Amino acid sequence: MNVTLRKEEEKDYKKVYEVNCFAFQQENESKLIERIRKGKNFVSELSLVAEIDDEIVGHILFSRIKIFGDSVFDSLALAPMAVSPKFQKKGIGRKLIKKGMEKVKELGFDSIIVLGHKGYYPKFGFQRASKWNIKCPFEVPDEAFMAIELTERAFEGNAGTVKYPDEFMEVE
Numbered sequence: 001m002n003v004t005l006r007k008e009e010e011k012d013y014k015k016v017y018e019v020n021c022f023a024f025q026q027e028n029e030s031k032l033i034e035r036i037r038k039g040k041n042f043v044s045e046l047s048l049v050a051e052i053d054d055e056i057v058g059h060i061l062f063s064r065i066k067i068f069g070d071s072v073f074d075s076l077a078l079a080p081m082a083v084s085p086k087f088q089k090k091g092i093g094r095k096l097i098k099k100g101m102e103k104v105k106e107l108g109f110d111s112i113i114v115l116g117h118k119g120y121y122p123k124f125g126f127q128r129a130s131k132w133n134i135k136c137p138f139e140v141p142d143e144a145f146m147a148i149e150l151t152e153r154a155f156e157g158n159a160g161t162v163k164y165p166d167e168f169m170e171v172e
């Protein structure tokens, strides 16, 4: 199985929409991606697709967020990520996260926040955000709200509450 990873292009939008719908079994995440792409927090280099035989089977997106504490700290939210159901558990998600984190570092970001499966993200070094006193703006289980420092002590002195941009909060 030959998996290729690359930056998402406009021609991929429809397929990415479908992959997210299949993976999440609802359209919310696909619509979230559409809103993020239109907003100022979108970083096109951090929207990646995974392909097998020219067919898109996975997608990952990182976009800008801020953490408000004593000062305002720029970070990234990993959201959403999806692999088509029939291609799950074959390591494609792992490849997308690894490649994504490489790109994130290349672009000079030094941290990532994720709200997601507690059994999944720790494999890639994510820890509870509460470890750094970083809080979610709404009620979530502590173990589901995670973060990673990509440079040493990136979060030091940056405790605070994440502010998700409006595109995350819009409910349709």
Ligand SMILES: CC(C)(COP(=O)(O)OP(=O)(O)OC[C@H]1O[C@@H](n2cnc3c(N)ncnc32)[C@H](O)[C@@H]1OP(=O)(O)O)[C@@H](O)C(=O)NCCC(=O)NCCS
Pocket (backbone or CB within 6 Å): 023, 024, 080, 081, 082, 083, 084, 087, 088, 089, 090, 091, 092, 093, 094, 095, 115, 116, 117, 119, 120, 123
């Ligand atoms: C979560 C998701 C993106 C993972 O993609 P994937 O290609 O199946 O993941 P991988 O095959 O790379 O799995 C990497 C590791 O995580 C494990 N894993 C996969 N899905 C998992 C899950 N839901 N919970 C816990 N562990 C999981 C795998 O067993 C593997 O472990 P290993 O390396 O120790 O063997 C995919 O299952 C998906 O699209 N799910 C539906 C949408 C979703 O929930 N997205 C994430 C929102 S937080």
